Amino acid sequence: MGVLDGQTSLVTGASRGIGKAIAIALAREGSDIALTYSTNRDPAERVANEIQQMGRKARFYQCNVADPAENDKLVDQLNDDFGTIKVVVNNAGITRDKSFMKMNREMWHDVLNVNLTGPAMVIHRLIIPMIESGGGRIINITSIVGQMGNFGQANYAAAKGGLIALTKTLAREFARKNVTVNAVAPGFIETDMTSEIPEAALKHVCDETPMGRLGKPEEVAAAVVFLASPQASFITGEVLSVNGGMYM
Numbered sequence: 001m002g003v004l005d006g007q008t009s010l011v012t013g014a015s016r017g018i019g020k021a022i023a024i025a026l027a028r029e030g031s032d033i034a035l036t037y038s039t040n041r042d043p044a045e046r047v048a049n050e051i052q053q054m055g056r057k058a059r060f061y062q063c064n065v066a067d068p069a070e071n072d073k074l075v076d077q078l079n080d081d082f083g084t085i086k087v088v089v090n091n092a093g094i095t096r097d098k099s100f101m102k103m104n105r106e107m108w109h110d111v112l113n114v115n116l117t118g119p120a121m122v123i124h125r126l127i128i129p130m131i132e133s134g135g136g137r138i139i140n141i142t143s144i145v146g147q148m149g150n151f152g153q154a155n156y157a158a159a160k161g162g163l164i165a166l167t168k169t170l171a172r173e174f175a176r177k178n179v180t181v182n183a184v185a186p187g188f189i190e191t192d193m194t195s196e197i198p199e200a201a202l203k204h205v206c207d208e209t210p211m212g213r214l215g216k217p218e219e220v221a222a223a224v225v226f227l228a229s230p231q232a233s234f235i236t237g238e239v240l241s242v243n244g245g246m247y248m
C-alpha cells in the first residue's frame with residue numbers, strides 16, 4: 001500500500017535527473033506515471049520500463065513544453081491513455097547561462113519559455129478536468145536561484161522567481177476547487193545540469209551550504225511525494241526548500 005495508490009501523475013522532463021527520481025518515487029508510492037522528455041527518447045523509455053517493472057502503468061511522451069502544439073498533442077494522448085491527471089509535476093527546465101550584459105534575447109526567451117511559460121500552459125490545459133474530477137495536486141519545481149538570484153542566471157532566476165509567483169497565485173485561485181499548488185525549490189543537486197558547473201564553483205557552492213554537499217535527486221523527489229500525498233492536504237502556496245540550508 002502506498003500513499004498514492006490509484007493516482008495518476010504527469011512528470012515533465014523525467015528522462016533524467018530530478019524528474020526521473022520524482023517519477024520513480026511517485027510510482028513507488030502507487031501512482032501510475034505519464035512522463036515526458038524533450039529529445040532523449042531512450043532514457044525516457046528506460047524510466048517507463050523501470051516503473052512498469054514496479055507494477056505501475058507508465059507511458060512516455062515526447063513534448064517540448066515550450067511548444068503549444070506539442071502541449072496540445074500531449075494532452076490528447078494523456079486523455080486517451082490515462083483519463084484525468086490528478087498530480088502534475090512541472091519539472092522540465094533548462095539553463096542558458098551568461099552574465100546579463102552578454103545575454104542575448106534568444107537565451108532570455110528560451111529559458112522563460114521552457115521554465116515559466118511551459119508550466120503555465122501545461123497547468124492551463126489540465127486544470128479543468130482536474131477540478132471536474134474533484135481536485136488534485138500541482139507541484140512546480142522552481143530553484144534556490146529563483147529565491148536568491150545567481151550571477152550569470154538572470155533569465156533562469158526570473159523564470160524560477162516567476163514560477164514561485166505563479167504557484168502562489170494559482171494556489172489562491174484553485175484553493176476552493178480542492179487543488180493545491182505548491183513549489184519545491186532545490187538547491188544545487190547532482191544532475192547533468194550541475195555537471196556543467198566548473199569544479200571550483202561547485203566547491204564554492206558546497207562551502208556556502210551548511211550541510212557541505214550537493215543534494216541528490218531522490219532528496220528532491222521525497223519532497224514532491226510529500227506534497228502529492230494526503231498528508232499535505234492543507235498545504236498550498238508553499239515553497240518547500242530542499243537545499244541543505246544554503247538559503248533559509
Ligand SMILES: NC(=O)c1ccc[n+]([C@@H]2O[C@H](COP(=O)([O-])OP(=O)(O)OC[C@H]3O[C@@H](n4cnc5c(N)ncnc54)[C@H](OP(=O)(O)O)[C@@H]3O)[C@@H](O)[C@H]2O)c1
Nearest residue numbers: 013015017018038039040064065092093143188189191193
Ligand atoms: N540540478 C539542480 O541543481 C537544480 C537545482 C534547482 C532546480 N532545478 C530544476 O529541477 C528541474 C530538473 O533539473 P535537472 O537538474 O534534473 O535537469 P536535467 O538533468 O538537465 O534534466 C532536464 C529534463 O528536462 C527535460 N527537458 C529539457 N528541456 C525540455 C523542454 N523544452 N521540454 C520538455 N522537457 C525538457 C529533459 O529532457 P531530455 O532528456 O529529452 O533533454 C530532461 O528530462 C529543472 O526545472 C531545474 O531547473 C535543478
